[in-house]
Amino acid sequence: MPLPILALAIASFCIGTTEFVIMGLLPEVAADLGVSIPSAGLLVTGYALGVVFGAPIVAMATARLPRKPVLIGLATLFVIGNFFCAIAPNYWLLMAARVFTAFGHGAFFGIGSVVAASLVPRNKRASAIALMFAGLTLSNILGVPAGTALGEAFGWRDTFLAVVGIGLVSVAAIAWLVPSDVAEPSGGGLLGELRVLGKLQVWLAMLIASLASASLFAVFTYIKPYLTDVSGLSTATVTWVLLLFGAGMTIGNIIGGRLADWKLMPTVITTLLAMALLFAVFTEFGAIASVAVAIVFLWGMLIFIVVPPLQIRVVEAAAEGPNLAATLNQGAFNVGNAGGAWIGGLAISWGVSYANLPLVGAALALLAVMVAVLSQSLDRRAVVQT
Structure with missing residues (x-):
């Protein structure tokens, strides 16, 4: 390093x-x-x-x-x-x-x-x-x-x-x-930083970040009752499972950086699709404790695979003034954190059980995929026009 x-x-x-x-x-x-x-x-x-x-x-x-x-x-x-x-x-x-x-x-x-x-x-x-x-x-x-x-x-x-x-x-x-x-x-100063916010690709990258984060927190906010009530784990065990989630985050962060240097948007799209699939598996097999623990690890890994690509996506899309856009992207992740927790809580209040809550995360991940596909198609259209 x-x-x-x-x-x-x-x-x-x-x-x-x-x-x-x-x-x-x-x-x-x-x-x-x-x-x-x-x-x-x-x-x-x-x-x-x-x-x-x-x-x-x-x-x-x-x-x-x-x-x-x-x-x-x-x-x-x-x-x-x-x-x-x-x-x-x-x-x-x-x-x-x-x-x-x-x-x-x-x-x-x-x-x-x-x-x-x-x-x-x-x-x-x-x-x-x-x-x-x-x-x-x-x-x-x-x-x-x-x-x-x-x-x-x-x-x-x-x-x-x-x-x-x-x-x-x-x-x-x-x-x-x-x-x-x-x-x-850059020589443009504040005006230059503000000017790049007029680029659609900057906002699409931040929207993907918010949706990806929301898909995580719609379920992760309520992970303790899920693991205790659905998977049957003890409260003490949940602490160790969350440490495993952190280990997955660390591994995913490094993998995400390397994959993004190779193929940036394909990495984002493929990972978000994998997240949606993992949420579906969580819904189907989350009651099996060993499966739930493995899924939490993979979950942590996948969510952080997309973090470096989305950050560099914003930096590159706002190349003429990247500091404000890159900073706003961090706010976008936090908006997703808060929004996902709210959406998950709303789903529970409407009668969605903890066992089915991962389906909410899957829906949000698929929305993020749709935005990512749109962003990539705009890239390809720009190349053809050039």
Whole structure:
């Protein structure tokens, strides 16, 4: 792994741990701050909304600034935000600290992906983005379990202080390893960044990202009751199954980068079709515990196979001003997260059983396939016209 990309991966590990570790500490946070667990769960929602709304604001505010100082500033924002999370005296200040921290999330991954792609030859750009995102996937295997264990043993505030330490390492690594002249902003500045948003292919790529993410979260949000009620697994076993899901994410992320460097849109279309098929298998055989566990692993792998291709798709479609578009794509993934959870909950309220919930995910994955096929056909039409 090139050292500058390693620095970005360390920061993405810190960001991923920040985002997800709160889920394992909700009882401790709720008890300490005197709120209900559902109220504590809104800290997850607040972070997601901070990503969605903060990403374009930060990207536009930094459009004309050199990339390296922006990345250092965003990593520093995470250090400061996590420090305030650790010392927050009440629920609402913790919520404010979480939202403040999330403002840098989408912009870091958006700008970071542009920087990572610029550090390697063109035929390895997707792999470079995948290496940066490897920190995010590894945070689900290492950072979140370790942070949860630390919080349970010493208190949830110590978990956030530990993330502050990792964040400081990432700031130092970016300052030391990332070249000063990397991926300088285009001469068009903010207007140039906004101009590329008029391209249909940029919006189609973001729509695919939202639908793919929604197909995951329509089911994954309710994976614990699915595995316990349908597959018959114990609560303790579910924890290990989710770690297996994280391992699948990590493997899929690397595979996705390499496949995207080879055949980008065919990788997206084939993977989304495989996801739809896997959801159908989940519906049919999810009651068999061993099959359910295997499917969760494959599920994690498939969903992250499409992440590097979709990110590089946006970067290439918005080549004249990629930073804002790449940042908005991170918001698109988070819109899909929230939308998928809402759609899954709506389906359950309408009487869809947990056993049949994967069919909702399959429908969303097939919608993503349709958009991806449309996007590819437009590519081919443009080539013919040229």
